[in-house]
Amino acid sequence: MSGRFSVGIMQPYFFPHLAHFALIAHTDAWVVFDITQYTPKTWMNRNRVLHPNGGPNWVTVPLANASISITSAQARVADMAGTARSVLGKLSHYRRKAPYYEAVVDLVSGAFALPAGDDSLVHLNLAGLRAVCRYLDLPFAPRICSELALDLPADLGPGDWALEIASRLGADAYVNPIGGRALFVLCGTRPSAGVPGPAPAALPDRPVGIGARPVDHRRLDVERARELARLLARQCTPRSRLVRGLQRRDQDRDRGAAHRVKQKKGSRTLQPRACASSSPSTSVCVRRSPLKPAARTRSAMSAPNKRTWSS
Numbered sequence: 001m002s003g004r005f006s007v008g009i010m011q012p013y014f015f016p017h018l019a020h021f022a023l024i025a026h027t028d029a030w031v032v033f034d035i036t037q038y039t040p041k042t043w044m045n046r047n048r049v050l051h052p053n054g055g056p057n058w059v060t061v062p063l064a065n066a067s068i069s070i071t072s073a074q075a076r077v078a079d080m081a082g083t084a085r086s087v088l089g090k091l092s093h094y095r096r097k098a099p100y101y102e103a104v105v106d107l108v109s110g111a112f113a114l115p116a117g118d119d120s121l122v123h124l125n126l127a128g129l130r131a132v133c134r135y136l137d138l139p140f141a142p143r144i145c146s147e148l149a150l151d152l153p154a155d156l157g158p159g160d161w162a163l164e165i166a167s168r169l170g171a172d173a174y175v176n177p178i179g180g181r182a183l184f185v186l187c188g189t190r191p192s193a194g195v196p197g198p199a200p201a202a203l204p205d206r207p208v209g210i211g212a213r214p215v216d217h218r219r220l221d222v223e224r225a226r227e228l229a230r231l232l233a234r235q236c237t238p239r240s241r242l243v244r245g246l247q248r249r250d251q252d253r254d255r256g257a258a259h260r261v262k263q264k265k266g267s268r269t270l271q272p273r274a275c276a277s278s279s280p281s282t283s284v285c286v287r288r289s290p291l292k293p294a295a296r297t298r299s300a301m302s303a304p305n306k307r308t309w310s311s
Contacts (some may be wrong), residue, residue: 005029006028006029006172006175008175010031010032011044012032012033014046019177021132024129028141030143030144031143031145032126032143032145033162038072040074044072049184073146075122080112081116088108088109112127122169152164194201
């Protein structure tokens with residue numbers, strides 16, 4: 001990114017997953033995209049942690065005006081203090097067994113510590129981003145789209161919003177998750193806006209307009225990724241493939257340990273063959289079962305009234 005001013009643009013989510021912070025790590029400026037229609041019951045106002053008995057446990061931020069008729073910028077939290085107590089309460093069962101419990105509690109508490117009277121959902125989610133970035137020592141320069149007075153055209157298509165905003169901010173590179181690559185025209189013109197289209201890093205011979213560089217979050221700095229993994233493993237965000245991998249590893253390890261203990265308890269040494277003989281030249285041999293007592297056998301060569309039993 002040397003010599004270029006890059007911008008990342010995403011909706012405000014409530015403590016988002018790893019890829020969100022990987023995107024922040026690859027940008028010079030961050031725009032909180034809050035001018036679109038609000039959609040209830042999305043990751044903007046809820047998340048999940050692990051339940052003490054297994055399975056997901058929903059953590060929700062109740063809104064006072066949840067509706068599709070408002071924009072994200074207009075969403076208001078019904079009870080900020082009560083929501084903070086509820087979220088922290090659902091994390092409390094990790095107190096004794098999670099080494100990063102205090103760090104997560106500090107992050108969540110800091111996010112809810114908004115100025116008195118501020119009940120904006122966007123400000124709450126932005127405070128959460130700031131808290132996590134501060135913990136990771138990650139540079140973070142956010143801008144709220146609704147407060148920039150950009151006067152964007154109303155007829156922009158899905159792939160035009162981000163590039164239009166980046167252009168208004170004077171950026172020469174827009175960084176987007178690799179999964180959204182199909183939204184953008186890789187060369188030529190943007191149909192709805194009629195301006196030069198983006199030139200991805202894969203096509204350096206076509207530096208037309210704003211460069212849209214998709215970023216694979218797996219290329220995030222290793223040390224930062226490890227630290228973030230430790231944090232998110234305790235936050236237990238299920239959408240993160242990294243966190244799910246850590247959970248599966250722990251489950252496999254626990255199952256393996258339980259299997260070894262079970263084998264140790266159920267294993268018995270196979271005893272040698274026990275032989276009973278009625279004469280020096282004949283014998284009847286029995287292999288003892290580890291679970292059943294030794295079987296009694298009668299020697300075929302013994303006298304009719306004389307019985308020989310194996311010991």
